[in-house]
Amino acid sequence: MYLKWRKGCHGKGMIYIKCPKCLKKFSRSLKSNSQIVKCGFFKRNSDRKIVQRYYCTACKKHFSSATFSDCFNQKKRHYNCKVAQLLVSAVSLRECSRVLKINRKSVVRKLIFMGKKAKIDLDKFNNKLPIAKEVLFDDLETFEHTKCKPVSIGLMVEEGTRRVLGYNIARMPAKGLLAKISVKKYGKRIDERPKKRAELFNEMKNLVHDRAIVKSDECPYYFKFIKRHFPNASHITFKGRASAIVGQGELKKVGFDPLFSLNHTCATLRARVSRLIRRTWNTTKKPERLDLHLAIVCLFHNRNLKSYLPSPAAG
Ligand SMILES: [Zn+2]
Numbered sequence: 001m002y003l004k005w006r007k008g009c010h011g012k013g014m015i016y017i018k019c020p021k022c023l024k025k026f027s028r029s030l031k032s033n034s035q036i037v038k039c040g041f042f043k044r045n046s047d048r049k050i051v052q053r054y055y056c057t058a059c060k061k062h063f064s065s066a067t068f069s070d071c072f073n074q075k076k077r078h079y080n081c082k083v084a085q086l087l088v089s090a091v092s093l094r095e096c097s098r099v100l101k102i103n104r105k106s107v108v109r110k111l112i113f114m115g116k117k118a119k120i121d122l123d124k125f126n127n128k129l130p131i132a133k134e135v136l137f138d139d140l141e142t143f144e145h146t147k148c149k150p151v152s153i154g155l156m157v158e159e160g161t162r163r164v165l166g167y168n169i170a171r172m173p174a175k176g177l178l179a180k181i182s183v184k185k186y187g188k189r190i191d192e193r194p195k196k197r198a199e200l201f202n203e204m205k206n207l208v209h210d211r212a213i214v215k216s217d218e219c220p221y222y223f224k225f226i227k228r229h230f231p232n233a234s235h236i237t238f239k240g241r242a243s244a245i246v247g248q249g250e251l252k253k254v255g256f257d258p259l260f261s262l263n264h265t266c267a268t269l270r271a272r273v274s275r276l277i278r279r280t281w282n283t284t285k286k287p288e289r290l291d292l293h294l295a296i297v298c299l300f301h302n303r304n305l306k307s308y309l310p311s312p313a314a315g
Pocket of ligand 1: 059061
């Protein structure tokens with residue numbers, strides 16, 4: 001499985017050593033006239049790694065090569081990747097804690113840590129690749145706590161490669177039969193979709209070509225956003241069709257599906273994120289956590305796409 005997380009977890013790859021107090025940088029080779037001197041080692045409890053300690057003679061400060069690491073102060077850093085691997089494999093947070101035999105609060109902390117990291121890495125990954133000339137856009141619906149509090153996930157995917165360019169999470173009011181019950185039980189719910197959609201389209205300006213082809217379903221609200229943010233793009237709409245039982249209701253029943261790249265990605269997300277599976281009893285309690293969970297899954301999805309896998313020669 002190609003699941004490579006960001007390097008630098010253990011302070012490797014640092015060319016310079018920086019004193020945390022006076023913030024002066026020195027080369028790692030430490031010449032004799034350097035104000036930083038080596039000062040022994042310590043063995044880290046969590047992964048039994050030997051870490052170099054340093055001493056700044058100017059400000060009398062002790063520090064180590066792990067001081068500036070992303071995982072600084074973490075007691076269970078060896079679980080970070082394991083939790084991320086389980087979270088992209090349709091395992092719920094509680095099941096994850098049972099499998100790894102750690103507390104569920106630790107799992108949440110790992111989700112937050114890896115999610116924030118994945119968000120940065122997803123941006124970097126997408127910015128490295130050429131800008132998309134044909135994209136698909138749609139909303140995927142889920143809920144927080146109860147079906148009376150629906151949440152919408154706006155998703156933009158590149159045509160053909162199925163690369164996730166971006167997504168956004170917005171609260172929305174309940175529809176249909178649940179609308180009245182929802183208002184009675186939980187009060188009026190604000191519709192965040194227009195604001196969040198505008199934010200997503202704004203972010204996408206760096207990743208999508210100015211004259212791109214944007215494909216979507218016949219939702220009347222998309223038109224003005226695409227016109228406002230991509231005035232030179234051509235917008236093509238397709239009629240919604242009956243969904244098949246397979247593919248979590250995202251794949252279509254018969255014939256050629258013009259929005260296949262997006263629908264297939266949505267089906268993958270539903271299969272990979274335990275809280276998005278249809279008819280599940282797992283629910284999202286906080287949309288912010290759903291956001292971080294999706295970041296981990298989208299990064300994993302993008303890195304595992306055949307077209308973007310590094311060639312064997314390149315290592
Ligand atoms: Zn110093």
